[in-house]
Amino acid sequence: MSLLIAAFGFGLVSMSVIALAAVGFTMQFGITNMINLAYGQVMIASAFVAYYLNQARVSVWIAMLGGAAFGAVFSFVINRFVYAPFQGKGTALLGMVIVSLAVSLMISNAMLPIVGYFSVAYRERFSHLLRFGDIALSVNQIVIIGLAVAVMLAVHALLRYTRLGKAMRATAANPMLARNCGIPTNRVIDAVWLITGSLCGLAGVVAALDSDSFTIASGATFLITALAAAVLGGAGQPYGAMIGAVIIGLVTELSAAVWSPDYKQVVAFAILVLVMVLRPQGLLAKRGALAAAG
C-alpha cells in the first residue's frame, strides 16, 4: 500500500511534466493544423540551452526562462521558414507530418556535433527530499508541480479571457471566416508558435530536470508521452491534453506499483488504444477551449 501511495506522488510529478509538454503540442495542432513531430527535438534543444546557461553558473530556474525563450524563437523560426511555406503551397496534413519528421532529424543531427552524445545534468538536480506520509517529493518536484498548475491556469486565462485567446479560438475554428472578420490570422499564428514554443522550451527544461540526466536522444521519449496525452485528450484540445497528462502520468506510475514496471508503458498505451476505440475523437473533442468560439 505504501508503494502505491508513493507511486501516486510520483504520478503527480510525471503528469505535471507531461501536461506542460502536451498542452503546447496540442495547441500547435489545434490552431495551426500542424502535427509537429519536431516538438521533442525542440524540447531537448531548449533543455541544452538551459544546460549551457546553468554551466555558466546561472540558476536552473532562471535558465529555464532562457530555455523557454529559445523554444519560442526556435519554433517561430521553424514555422516561418519551413512549415508555413509548405502549408502555403497546400501540402496535405500527412505531407506536413513527414516534413516535421525531417525537421526533427535535421535538428537532431545538427545538434550532435555541438552537444555530443554524452549525458548531462543540471547543477541543481538534487534538492531536499520532503516526506508527506508515504509520499516523498523533492523540493524541485514540488516546484515543478506548482509551475505546471500555474502554466495550466495561465493557458486557461489566455484562451478564455484575452482578445488573443479569442482570436486563437476563432482561427482554430475557421481560419478563413476569422480572416474575413478582420482577425489578422497570420499574426495570430505567429503568436501561437511563440507561445507554444515557449511552452515546449519550458517543458524541455522541466523534463530534463526531472530526469536527472538527459542526452540528445531524450527528445523522442519526451515526444511520445506528450503525443499520447494530446491524442488521449482529443487532438487540438488543451484541456483534453491536461486530462490526458493526468491519466498517463498517474496510470504509468500506479501500474508500475500494482503490477510490474514492465507493464508501465503497456498499461498507459492500452488505455490510449481503448479510448481511441470507444471515442476516436479523444476525450474532450468538440468540447475543449479550441472548439468553435461561442
Place this chain on the structure above:
Amino acid sequence: MVVERLRRFLVVPSAALVLVLTACGSGGSSTGGGLGSGDLLVGVLAPFSGADANLGPAYYAACLAAAPEINNNGGVGGRHVTCQKFDTRGEPADAAPAANQMVASNSNLMAVVGCTSDEASAVAPIVDKSHIPMFCMTGQSEFNKTKLPYFHRLVPADIFDAYGMVGWVMYGPNHSAWNKVALVFGDDIGSQSFVQPATNALQHFGKTVKNFAIHLGASSFRTEVQSMLAFKPDVIFTEALGSAGTYLGEVKELNGGQSIPFIGTSATIDPAWFKDVTGTIGVGDVVQYYRGVDLGYTFSGKAYEEFKANLQAAASTFADAPKYGQRGSTLHLYDGIIMTGLAMVATNSKDATVYNPKIKEIANGTSGATVVHTYKEGLDALKAGKSIRYVGAAGENNFDQYNNSQSGYILVKYDAQGGEVQVAALTPEQTKKLSDAGGL
C-alpha cells in the same frame, strides 16, 4: 601495321614486368590472387545516433587508430585503409538497410566493425552473406555457437559478464558481505540475458536475488526505484546503458542521499557511462560505490603504446578519440582490423574467402608462430616467411570453433578521472566455479 607491331613490342615486356612486380610484392606465404589497388575500407556499422549513439564513436576511434598503423607501414600491399561510419541508429529496422547499402556500394570493404547487440542479429547475416569479415561487439548468446563463418567476437558472451559480477560478490576484496542482490537491467532481451546466469550463480552461493527490470530510455524510474529500495539490497548489479545516471540518481535521492554499492558490466567501463552516472550522483559516489568487471587488459606493452599513439593522433580527425584509450571495445576492434590487414598480406589476397580463415590463425597462432605486437612486426615476420601470432593492444585472442574469443576477467573500480583501476583478478579456478554455478 607499324602500330600493331609497336603494340606487340610494348605488350610483351609490360606483361612480364607486371608478373615480376606482382611476384616481388607478394612476399610471405602467398596463396591468393593479389591484393589489388585503391583504398580499402573498414565499415564502422554501429549506432551513431539514437539512444546508443555513444557506442559508435568508440568503434570509429578504433578504426581511426588502426588505419594509420597500417598505412604508415606501407598499407595492405600498398593499399591504404580508410574508415567510414554507417549509422544503424541502434535499431534493426534502420540497421539492415544501412548494412545492405554499405555492402552494395563499397566493393573495397576489407572488414566491418561494430554491430552491437542492438543490431547484430539483423546485420550479421547480411555481412556474412557478402563474405566480409566482421568483428561484432555483442554479448548475445545467439552468437555463442554461431554458424556465420565471417562473424568474429573478441569479447565474451554476456553470461560471462554476469559470472564476473557474481565474482565480485564472492571473491572481491574489501567489502562487507553482500547477501541481497538487486538486478537492474533493461527489459529488452539483450539486457535481460545477464539475469538468468547471475540469478543461478547467486542462488547457488546462497544469496537472495531479485530482478528489477527497467524500461531503458524512460524519463524517470521513481516507482521502480522505490520498489527496489523496499527489497533493501546490499548491492545492485546493473548496466542500464543510457539510463544509469537517471536511475542511480533517483536511488540516491529516494534513499535519503545515500548511494548503494553497485556492480557494472564490462560495458560500464566507458567514458559516456562514467559521465552519465557522475553527472547525477557525483564523482565521489562513483569512486566509492562503483565496482565493475572487465576483461584482463594491461593497458601497457608495445602493442598498447602503439595503439595509444595512433589514438592520440586520431584526435585531428575525431577530437574525442583519445578518450577511448582504456575502452575494451576500442582496443579489441583495433586489433581486429590489424589482424585482418595481416591476414590479407599473409594470403596475398583481397578475396575474403581466402583471407578470412587466416584471421583466426593469426589470432590464435600455430605451433612455432612468431609473436608480433604491431602491424610492422607482423609484416616483417611474414616477409621473412614466418607464421605469426598477433598479440595486440587488448592482449591475447583465443578464438574457439565459433569464432568467439574468451579471456579472463578482472575486478575493477573507477578513479576520480574516470580511469579504470584494477582491484583483483579472477583466477581460472574461481571463474570455473562461477560458471559451474551459473549452469548455462
